[in-house]
Amino acid sequence: MKTKEHLLDGVPELLILRLLAHEEMYGYQLVSEIHRRSRGAFEFGEGCIYPVLHRLVEQRMLLERQQEVSGRTRRYYRLSTAGTKRLAKLESTWQRVSETIAACGLEVRHA
Amino acid sequence: MREALMISEWRAALRRQGVWGPRAKRLLGEWTEHVREDTAQRVEKGAAPEVAQESAWEALGNPEALAKKAGRELARGSWLGRHLWLGGLVLPGLAWLALICAISLLPAWVASRFWDIEILERTHPTALHASLRCWQVIFNWLPWLVAVAWLARTAVRMPGGWRLFWITSITLTTFVPSVWMVIQMPQHGPGSGSLNIMMLGIFGIIVNTVFHVLGYGAVVGPWWMWFRQTAAHPGPLVQTAVMALGALAFYARMSGRFRWPATGAAMVALLLILAFVCGVPTFVL
Numbered sequence: 001m002k003t004k005e006h007l008l009d010g011v012p013e014l015l016i017l018r019l020l021a022h023e024e025m026y027g028y029q030l031v032s033e034i035h036r037r038s039r040g041a042f043e044f045g046e047g048c049i050y051p052v053l054h055r056l057v058e059q060r061m062l063l064e065r066q067q068e069v070s071g072r073t074r075r076y077y078r079l080s081t082a083g084t085k086r087l088a089k090l091e092s093t094w095q096r097v098s099e100t101i102a103a104c105g106l107e108v109r110h111a
Numbered sequence: 112m113r114e115a116l117m118i119s120e121w122r123a124a125l126r127r128q129g130v131w132g133p134r135a136k137r138l139l140g141e142w143t144e145h146v147r148e149d150t151a152q153r154v155e156k157g158a159a160p161e162v163a164q165e166s167a168w169e170a171l172g173n174p175e176a177l178a179k180k181a182g183r184e185l186a187r188g189s190w191l192g193r194h195l196w197l198g199g200l201v202l203p204g205l206a207w208l209a210l211i212c213a214i215s216l217l218p219a220w221v222a223s224r225f226w227d228i229e230i231l232e233r234t235h236p237t238a239l240h241a242s243l244r245c246w247q248v249i250f251n252w253l254p255w256l257v258a259v260a261w262l263a264r265t266a267v268r269m270p271g272g273w274r275l276f277w278i279t280s281i282t283l284t285t286f287v288p289s290v291w292m293v294i295q296m297p298q299h300g301p302g303s304g305s306l307n308i309m310m311l312g313i314f315g316i317i318v319n320t321v322f323h324v325l326g327y328g329a330v331v332g333p334w335w336m337w338f339r340q341t342a343a344h345p346g347p348l349v350q351t352a353v354m355a356l357g358a359l360a361f362y363a364r365m366s367g368r369f370r371w372p373a374t375g376a377a378m379v380a381l382l383l384i385l386a387f388v389c390g391v392p393t394f395v396l
Contacts (some may be wrong), residue, residue: 010188027141028148046171047180050141054134055188072147073140 017087024078124174128182129272192271199278250292258283280358287346289314
């Protein structure tokens with residue numbers, strides 16, 4: 001699936017917040033999880049995911065901590081309270097959009 | 112060795128997208144860690160360390176594409192990055208206009224509210240003339256200093272990449288040196304002085320053209336007066352030259368596209384154009 005389209009502009013943020021809602025993760029893990037769970041459909045890549053992560057940290061939606069693991073420095077991210085609220089808002093918007101699109105599809109079929 | 116080379120390539124690619132400083136440092140750190148994690152995963156699955164590292168670098172993709180994507184995503188994260196024309200043209204233009212209006216009207220209003228200028232001119236001419244000179248300097252140079260600070264801030268943060276930088280540079284270089292206040296102090300007693308606000312640069316050309324079209328050319332002066340005024344008052348020229356050459360030099364240095372023949376020629380050409388605009392018509396006309 002092409003990820004350049006404007007339709008998918010907010011998707012990386014939603015995916016990141018959703019994944020981090022369940023557990024804290026580090027960058028590589030997040031990228032791999034998005035790839036695995038979307039079965040390769042979303043290929044936002046490292047050029048997109050890390051800037052989004054950094055922006056969310058700047059906006060205090062995410063909290064971060066560093067940990068040394070086998071000589072590597074992992075930067076773990078987790079959701080803050082503001083991030084949880086943001087996720088709820090994004091999910092509700094997404095829900096509305098997808099319901100509206102589905103409804104439009106049904107009307108077309110009936111007509 | 113390979114890692115250092117890759118990081119240097121990423122850094123250069125990020126600079127070409129207008130990303131540097133802490134944002135670039137952080138991205139470079141994350142990408143490096145990403146490759147190390149990927150390499151470790153591949154080694155765990157049985158690949159040879161060298162092959163695993165090479166595959167991890169390749170999986171991350173071309174540095175230019177990676178940096179381009181990162182630059183676009185970073186720009187999308189800020190208001191200025193999302194609204195290039197509003198943030199680079201409309202906002203600086205309105206801010207400049209508001210500042211010019213404030214500097215022009217506020218002292219005039221305060222003076223007319225609290226003092227009678229004609230009496231002041233007779234009783235305290237030295238103090239009045241010093242205040243007028245001070246006002247002239249503030250009017251002519253404060254907006255330019257604010258504009259330079261604004262441009263420097265844009266250059267340091269680069270919220271919208273090079274595009275926003277260039278839109279802001281061109282807007283400020285066009286707008287800011289385009290009005291110039293000239294106060295002639297009274298030389299033949301009270302009331303013999305004058306205060307003129309000249310429209311120079313692009314605004315001067317527009318105003319003169321409009322007046323010519325309307326048939327009031329004689330009132331405003333022929334079009335080449337603009338050149339003579341610029342020559343007589345080199346301040347706007349200095350302001351234009353510093354901003355334009357500064358922006359060009361900054362781009363050449365930071366984007367990594369510094370090529371002596373091309374950039375040097377562009378700078379010399381810009382200087383010659385400015386010198387021509389200012390000087391030659393003064394001698395010819």
